[in-house]
Amino acid sequence: MAVIKLQRPKLSIGEKLYLGALVKGFFLTLGHAIKTLRGKSIGADTLASSGLGVTMQFPEQRWDDHMPEYYRGAPALVTDEQGRERCVSCQLCEFICPPKAIKITPSEIPAGDRWAKVEKRPLEFDIDMIRCIYCGMCEEVCPEQAIYLRKDYLITGLKRADMVHDKKKLYEIGGMRVGLVNKWNELK
Amino acid sequence: MPEIFLNLAIIITKIVFFTFLVVLPLVPLSVYFERRFSAVIQDRVGPNRVGIPLTLLGMKKDFHFFGLVQPIADGLKLFLKEDFTPEHVRKAFYWMAPALTVVPALITVCVVPFGSSVSLFGHTEKLVIADIDIGPLFIFSVASLSVYGITLAGWASNSKFPFIGGVRSTAQMISYEIALGLSIIPVLLYYGDLNLSRIVQQQADHGWLLLPLWKNGTLSLPDLNTALFLIPAAIAFLIFTISIFAETNRMPFDLPECETELVGGYHTEYSSMKFAMFFMGEYAAMVIGSALIVTLFLGGWSIGFGLDAIVAKWEIFGVGIAGLIHLGCFLTKLLIFILFFILVRWTVPRFRYDQLMKLGWVVFFEAALLNVFLAALIIAAPQLTAAIIGIGAVLLVAITLAVIWVAKVSDDTVRPIPA
Numbered sequence: 001m002a003v004i005k006l007q008r009p010k011l012s013i014g015e016k017l018y019l020g021a022l023v024k025g026f027f028l029t030l031g032h033a034i035k036t037l038r039g040k041s042i043g044a045d046t047l048a049s050s051g052l053g054v055t056m057q058f059p060e061q062r063w064d065d066h067m068p069e070y071y072r073g074a075p076a077l078v079t080d081e082q083g084r085e086r087c088v089s090c091q092l093c094e095f096i097c098p099p100k101a102i103k104i105t106p107s108e109i110p111a112g113d114r115w116a117k118v119e120k121r122p123l124e125f126d127i128d129m130i131r132c133i134y135c136g137m138c139e140e141v142c143p144e145q146a147i148y149l150r151k152d153y154l155i156t157g158l159k160r161a162d163m164v165h166d167k168k169k170l171y172e173i174g175g176m177r178v179g180l181v182n183k184w185n186e187l188k
Numbered sequence: 189m190p191e192i193f194l195n196l197a198i199i200i201t202k203i204v205f206f207t208f209l210v211v212l213p214l215v216p217l218s219v220y221f222e223r224r225f226s227a228v229i230q231d232r233v234g235p236n237r238v239g240i241p242l243t244l245l246g247m248k249k250d251f252h253f254f255g256l257v258q259p260i261a262d263g264l265k266l267f268l269k270e271d272f273t274p275e276h277v278r279k280a281f282y283w284m285a286p287a288l289t290v291v292p293a294l295i296t297v298c299v300v301p302f303g304s305s306v307s308l309f310g311h312t313e314k315l316v317i318a319d320i321d322i323g324p325l326f327i328f329s330v331a332s333l334s335v336y337g338i339t340l341a342g343w344a345s346n347s348k349f350p351f352i353g354g355v356r357s358t359a360q361m362i363s364y365e366i367a368l369g370l371s372i373i374p375v376l377l378y379y380g381d382l383n384l385s386r387i388v389q390q391q392a393d394h395g396w397l398l399l400p401l402w403k404n405g406t407l408s409l410p411d412l413n414t415a416l417f418l419i420p421a422a423i424a425f426l427i428f429t430i431s432i433f434a435e436t437n438r439m440p441f442d443l444p445e446c447e448t449e450l451v452g453g454y455h456t457e458y459s460s461m462k463f464a465m466f467f468m469g470e471y472a473a474m475v476i477g478s479a480l481i482v483t484l485f486l487g488g489w490s491i492g493f494g495l496d497a498i499v500a501k502w503e504i505f506g507v508g509i510a511g512l513i514h515l516g517c518f519l520t521k522l523l524i525f526i527l528f529f530i531l532v533r534w535t536v537p538r539f540r541y542d543q544l545m546k547l548g549w550v551v552f553f554e555a556a557l558l559n560v561f562l563a564a565l566i567i568a569a570p571q572l573t574a575a576i577i578g579i580g581a582v583l584l585v586a587i588t589l590a591v592i593w594v595a596k597v598s599d600d601t602v603r604p605i606p607a
Contacts, residue, residue: 022535022536026535028535029229029534030229032230032231033229033531035231037228042231044231050233052228053227053230055231055233057233
């Protein structure tokens with residue numbers, strides 16, 4: 001390998017004295033401080049700052065309006081236009097889930113039901129939000145477009161049991177989603 | 189006999205008031221300012237939440253007070269942490285070291301003049317604990333003891349990174365103590381006094397050392413000699429301030445505890461209140477250092493612009509309150525200087541170790557020494573004939589050039605031996 005000899009730049013006396021650079025530095029840092037106090041920091045408006053620096057102060061200000069389309073929040077189950085739960089408990093998401101956060105107990109749909117030909121639906125569907133890593137693999141693997149990562153990010157609880165989202169909670173977060181493929185609908 | 193008891197009571201009151209009610213609260217306050225001001229410099233908010241949690245008591249709203257209660261929360265946290273002593277340390281010294289860093293810093297409080305004087309029932313009392321005639325010398329001799337705490341901590345921890353930190357601290361102290369002592373000799377020559385409260389009184393009457401814009405209570409331009417003395421005064425101020433930075437282990441000279449190289453430096457093995465005592469010692473040293481700078485160069489407690497004489501006559505219910513106003517003025521100056529310390533921390537990057545030693549031994553030592561002669565020449569000029577002044581000036585310039593030349597020659601890095 002060739003050895004490259006770097007020539008240090010020649011400094012003038014002013015630069016060697018170091019004092020000019022110091023004063024310049026003071027003005028720079030102090031300028032930042034003053035701009036911060038006036039709420040005029042660079043990027044303060046685009047980042048929706050609280051008026052002090054570029055920081056958004058959380059409980060009073062939320063970034064909900066600034067969330068990108070592709071944001072991955074809590075995974076949730078969705079229903080279709082007719083209120084049918086889309087999940088057929090194939091358990092693909094359970095198997096692909098890297099941290100093993102999903103637990104599904106499948107059950108049959110009784111013969112008299114309107115959607116009896118779907119045959120299966122989940123009896124229990126638990127996602128342990130302590131384990132979930134928001135990777136979105138469940139959404140990607142689902143053949144029924146039943147599980148989606150929504151924009152909910154404030155998932156808190158006082159004990160471990162609170163952090164397990166059961167089926168009811170999952171449908172509550174997911175709600176109804178229209179405009180998806182509906183292969184189980186009646187033929188017209 | 190009662191006279192002695194009265195004096196004793198006054199002294200104890202002063203010690204308790206100044207040490208525990210003025211300087212010690214300044215330590216958490218400067219930590220708060222450190223955090224908030226650092227945040228503001230970096231376009232952040234900083235701790236602004238900790239306040240009085242009234243919602244816990246069922247009220248509607250909390251009081252935040254801009255997060256001013258944060259230091260108390262920090263202190264409580266440090267109290268409640270486990271005080272862990274590792275197996276491999278040398279116990280006696282390990283326990284002694286934190287106290288050795290805090291105590292000298294707090295002892296130096298006793299010669300700092302916090303205000304002029306308060307009169308009560310016809311009894312006038314100066315706002316300084318010990319009005320001794322060797323003020324700055326006392327501070328230097330006691331403050332340099334605190335390096336023993338750091339060195340002992342490094343050695344007693346019996347672990348490599350703290351040890352390097354301790355050794356660095358010693359080397360740094362040796363390099364900067366000389367410049368620190370030499371740099372204020374011009375100032376002491378100018379005042380002709382070592383008593384800090386008399387120095388401040390003189391500044392109140394004749395203008396601050398760096399701002400001599402009034403004389404005997406009236407605004408006026410300084411005479412030629414005083415104006416000329418601004419040059420050595422400014423050099424002394426620069427060297428003294430930078431040396432104080434090194435002395436208090438503050439950025440940009442915080443080599444004994446630089447996290448990037450030495451984990452935590454000399455206090456790596458410490459936890460809980462023992463760690464907090466190092467912290468307190470460092471900040472107390474910072475407070476005392478800025479107090480000394482303010483006292484020597486920026487007029488101490490004096491308000492300036494000839495206002496001190498007017499304030500001195502003010503009384504409320506027969507109590508002379510001039511001292512309290514001056515105390516407030518002194519604390520304001522102190523806080524501004526502490527903010528300056530913090531500003532420097534975020535402006536100047538940390539020096540490399542050899543650069544630090546070179547700055548101390550090659551630049552500041554010589555500069556402070558030459559500054560002494562320059563100051564002496566300017567002070568003595570009115571008594572000397574023009575010829576002697578000229579010879580002195582020429583000699584001074586010649587010596588300065590010689591010193592610069594020697595520094596430049598010795599600066600040449602060792603060239604590799606040609607093969």
